[in-house]
Amino acid sequence: MKTSLQAIRSNMHSEQAETELQAQDSTPILMPSPRALSQIRLFTMPRGGLDRLSFRTWDTISVLVPDEKPIEDTIELRGHYVIERRDPTSADWRSAAVDIFMRELSVTGTSQKFGRVHARLNDHIGNVSGGQVRAGTIYDSPVDSPKMCEMMGYMLFELSDIGATVFNKEPIQLQHSITHIPPIGQGGGTREGVEVALYRIDDPDGRPAAVLHRVKTHIGAWLEE
Numbered sequence: 001m002k003t004s005l006q007a008i009r010s011n012m013h014s015e016q017a018e019t020e021l022q023a024q025d026s027t028p029i030l031m032p033s034p035r036a037l038s039q040i041r042l043f044t045m046p047r048g049g050l051d052r053l054s055f056r057t058w059d060t061i062s063v064l065v066p067d068e069k070p071i072e073d074t075i076e077l078r079g080h081y082v083i084e085r086r087d088p089t090s091a092d093w094r095s096a097a098v099d100i101f102m103r104e105l106s107v108t109g110t111s112q113k114f115g116r117v118h119a120r121l122n123d124h125i126g127n128v129s130g131g132q133v134r135a136g137t138i139y140d141s142p143v144d145s146p147k148m149c150e151m152m153g154y155m156l157f158e159l160s161d162i163g164a165t166v167f168n169k170e171p172i173q174l175q176h177s178i179t180h181i182p183p184i185g186q187g188g189g190t191r192e193g194v195e196v197a198l199y200r201i202d203d204p205d206g207r208p209a210a211v212l213h214r215v216k217t218h219i220g221a222w223l224e225e
Helices: 002-026
Strands: 049-063 071-085 098-111 115-121 130-133 147-153 155-159 164-168 172-178 187-189 196-200 210-222
Touching: 049 098, 049 115, 071 115, 098 147, 155 210, 164 210, 172 210
Parallel strands: none
Antiparallel strands: 049 071, 049 210, 071 098, 098 115, 098 130, 115 155, 130 147, 147 172, 155 164, 164 196, 172 187, 187 210, 196 210
């Protein structure tokens, strides 16, 4: 009987140790910051990093003309941006938050109605373009729900062919539903019905010269340094 009890206790201790080891093994850890598509993992938090990514947007802008109907067009802009990611607050996808900062932006396109457009960061207004990958997930699913990424942007729009450079005083709020970091291959943009006033840089306190109605975005892969 004694031998049988000892065997049972030994088995129980072995099972408990195995369970504890499995629990430790299932604890999420921060992954290295990806540098290639093959290194991206769904619903997994990587360490912080700096990503120079191709970036495409479709911006709907109205140029305001005194005593005339606004000239509105949607312009496809292509180029790149640079995003700095801080280390996440947790290695757990569901609970983690990540502070992000836009360090560079340059996208260019041509409107069929008012000519060339070049958008870049506004480094002179005093507001930092940045945001956060929010804690929590969009849907109530523990392992496969996307997170909300929000970015507040302050931009300059160079409208070369009409001789105006305009900027926003209120932030352009971009939202992306993301399943991995960096969110290569994913997109988002502003909410419907947005109207962001754009002011001439040479008349910042005057009346708005244009209005940004919408931005749609697509995030591409890394670019060569």
